[in-house]
Amino acid sequence: MGWEFNNNKGTFSLKGADDNSYLYFPLTNESGIMSSITPTLNGDIKTDQNSFLMQPVSVEDLHNNRSNRNFWLKIDGYGPWSVTGNSARQISMKYTGDKKIETADVEAGFLWHKVIRKNRKLNIKAEITNFVPVNEDQVELMKVTIVNTGQETIKFTPTAAIPVYGRSADNLRDHRHVTSLLHRITTNSNGVIVTPTLSFDERGHQPNNTSYGVFGRCSDSSDPVGFCPVLEDFIGEGGTLDWPRSIVEGNVDFVKPGFKYEGYESIGAIKFGDKELKAGESISYIIVMVIDHNGKDMKKYIDKYCSEKDFDRELNENKKYWQSTIEQLTFYTGDETFDNWMKWVTLQPVLRRIYGCSFLPYHDYGRGGRGWRDLWQDCLALLLMDDKNVRYLLYNNFAGVRIDGSNATIIGNKPGEFIADRNNITRLWIDHGAWPLQTTSLYINMSGDIKFLMEKQSYFKDRIVSFAREIDNRWHQGMGNKLKTEEGQVYHGSILEHILLQNLTVFFNVGEHNNIRLEDADWNDGLDMASEKGESVAFTAFYAGNLFEIVNLLETLRDKENVTEVKLLEEIKVLLDTLYNPVDYNDVTAKNEVLNKYFASCKYNISGNQVTIKIDQLIKDIKRKANWLQEHLRENEYIGDNKGHKWFNGYYDNKGQRVEGRFEKETRMTLTGQVFTTMFGIATGEQVKNIISAADYYLYDDGVGGYRLNTDFKDKDIQLGRCFGFAYGHKENGAMFSHMSVMYANALYRRNFVKEGFKVWHSIYNHCLDFDRSRIYPGIPEYISQRGRGMYSYLTGSASWLLLTFATEVFGVKGYYGDLRLEPKLLKEQFDEEGKATIGIKFAGKRLTITYVNPQLLDYDSYKIDKVMVNDEIIDYYEDKQVTIKREDIEERDEVIDITVRLA
DSSP states (O other): OOOEEOSSSSOEEETTGGGSSSOOEEEEOTTSOEEEEOTTSOOOEEEETTEESSOOOOTTHHHHOOOSOEEEEEETTTEEEETTSOSHHHHHHTTSSOTTSEEEEEEEETTEEEEEEEETTTTEEEEEEEEOOSSSOOEEEEEEEEEEOSSSOEEEEEEEEEEEOOBOGGGGTSSHHHHHTTOEEEEOSSEEEEOOSEEOOTTOOEEOOOEEEEEEEETTSOOOSEEOOBHHHHHOTTOBTTBOHHHHTOOSOOBOTTOEEESSOEEEEEEOOOEEEOTTOEEEEEEEEEEESSOSOOHHHHHHHSSHHHHHHHHHHHHHHHHHHHTTEEEEOSOHHHHHHHHHHHHHHHHHHHHTTSSSTTOOSSSSSOOHHHHHHHHHHHHHTTOTTHHHHHHHHGGGBBTTSOBOOEEOSSTTOEEOOSSOOOOOBTTTTTHHHHHHHHHHHHHOOGGGGGOEEEOBOOSEETTTTEEOTTOOGGGOSBOBBTTSOBOEEEHHHHHHHHHHHHHHOBOTTSSBBOTTBSSSTTOOSOTTTOEEHHHHHHHHHHHHHHHHHHHHHHHHHOOOEEEEEGGGGGGOHHHHSOOOTTOHHHHHHHHHHHHHHTSSOBOOOEEEEEHHHHHHHHHHHHHHHHHHHHHHSEEEOTTSOEEEOOEEOTTSOBOSEEOSSOEEOBSHHHHHHHHTTOSOHHHHHHHHHHHHHHTEEGGGTEEOSBOOOOOTTOOSOGGGGSOTTBTTBTSEEHHHHHHHHHHHHHTTOHHHHHHHHHHHHHHHHOHHHHOOOSSOOSEEOTTSOEESOSOOTHHHHHHHHIIIIISOEEEETTEEEEOOOOOGGGSOTTSEEEEEEEETTEEEEEEEEOTTOOOTTTOOEEEEEETTEEEOOOOSSOEEEOHHHHHTSOSEEEEEEEEO
16 A cells, blocks of 8 residues: 545555655755654754755665664663664564564654654654745754653653764765764753864864754653763663664663863763653654754754744644645646645755755765856746746856857756866766756747847856866866956856857757757766767757757747847857858768858957847847758658568767667667657657657556657667666666656647646556555656665655646746747546636736636547637637737736636
8 A cells, every 4th residue: 555645735645655665755945954854863953065964865765774863761660661662672672473563653744754653562752844944043852742642651761862973974985984973972951962173174274163962851850860961871881873882771870961071082972851641642752853054152042942832833833834835736627636746846845955966865966056058057947937936046047158059067055156167077968058048038939038148248268168078177276267358257048048148058069960959968868988080969859959949039029028139249250151151051071161160259258349249130040040950850760670560760879879760680669759859849749640650659658657768779789878788678778767758748748748748647656556556755766776665765856847738838838938828738537526627826927826726627629719718808819729818917907816618
């Protein structure tokens, strides 16, 4: 049996949760504390790479590591019992004898976690609730409630035990013992404080101001009676954290407030007074776990949180805050389970913005923060929530673009903060330039803010130039990270100019088959071993779509704002070859020469001079490039097998060999090669039909939730990337990779292949719902393993794309240069029994509730728009499949607007 939703607010429960491996749950706030917690209270607590309260954990540590949150009861007549199940005795009994003697269930919601552990033999129940307050504090709170479920009085001595790691994740292997010598440990009336003297780094040690604290108090207002803050004292000689001698034997003296220790591993071991519970009685203990980067006033956390009243108040505020967050975008269909599941998907982009890509157990790569793609794709979800900060975020993101069209890859914590390469890894992901336009275009369509393109922004500058092929040895950190002119002035170009550079430079960066060079990888980071001759046909299609979209934006800028000319950096002229010195686009060498000429002109500094270009001439140049790419791909990269299946080749490897198609030993196909040709209209309608047939034949596997990323490339002679060293069916080598699968669904919906698009995402959803196979909490994972397990929960770009697909394609709520356009693509099974399906979404600062009414339960191919009402007012301008409502008609109405669209 898997998890079940308890209500319509996303709260779920899972019986026997501790019988499952690799489960974890996030607890966080906007102030940057990031926790993970499991059914046995494993996980960790941190604020960044250098500040871990608990020992950093990767996913295998969740069952290997004993250094978890714990709370012990030394029960008279029985001995030690862990409310988390983490005692050697409980672990040893887990799969022997009567399994029903002790059970552990989980309940969780936005954004709190509760474990309910019952022991039938001891007649005792423990409820452990954890959450993070939604304020400026970097604190995790825990309440342990003990209930006597029997008829006899029970007596016990309670002790909280939270190991305090108190330093950087780097020190887990690097100077683990030496860094413990930095610990300064003190006790106060309620707990243990650890303040290291230094942040240890042999490249330059830094004074430390961060303190880590674990505090506690009983619900009867009594303070702890003693503390054992040194880890080796707590476990005792020969003891372990799951069978500590201080608990088992009770022969360790717990110290009083005011004790100080130096140079040891520490633990927040807090003993409370002996307790006696009669039948039906209960008692609670509040535990506060703190990271304070100032560290001078730790007592304030005791005063603020160490009572049951305080805990319950903050928990209520937590629930209200996160509910209001996910209610910015809601879906109602005929499937209540699905609607609840989508609430968790709605939360995922928020979690990724906070956690980045490195701070949950599966996400154990890198040093924290987000990547370049994440900046833009996380904004997709924010746009759907009409977040007022999106313009500011987008504007600042463009400060990461280099003048060569590439971008910074190390992202700071503040908007617009980008950091020069620190790892001496000069790499170029060729897809990076594609994403900003997609997000910006969505913003412009949702807001109508076409003038955003004319805003001025700086460029990023470091030592990496010419698509990472060269190093600017003149540059040093003291010169700053903003591109300057030859006169030493910071240069600012329009957002339009930034977008043009990202898309024009790659147009000329082609390999021998005239597709965009793969360089060091594209979206698939695993394709990282074909930098010499590799080509990404898939992203050639993406950039072709971008060029068509730039044409649309320029035409709108001209027609709506009467913009007849634009100013661009003088050096860019060479990339606009149609206007000055036309190039034969079939000539690879000539195209490369154009790019090299441009790179040479901006290797160090730039002139800063701008030229004025007629917008119609600019449109002419870009349209020529877009049309050439479309025809090139259709004529040269559309392939087939010996069974009549046809699709698009996605790549060339490092030998310059085509990757996909029918070969002597096997037939090879990738999903990526089909997604962008479909999404951006490169593939004709007939070609899309053939793509669907081929993908169903070669890539679809119901056992892993749908469409695999690629077939099994058994020919090891292919030189493409590290992912083909992975076992097949895992991660980027043939897994059902949610991000690309959801983009495939989006592409099919865009081309009006609605039933086929439904199949893609619904296969993923059904798999996630099958807990016996997926073994994950609600939400969409990064991928499904070969065995069917959901992997890398919560932090995946697929969540933003699933929300985008549902809002703009399935429910058809789109912006059209600021106006509201409704074009539903719902199937009959997505309506309830009354034929209704509803989306709640913000648009133009208003809260819209849009209900589609389909009383005859017609399918997409059979219905058309029959009637439109806005707050009971009939709207008489609509087409068969869509209706457009002027932005001013929305803005002049009340804050909450009901729109009903009747389908017939």
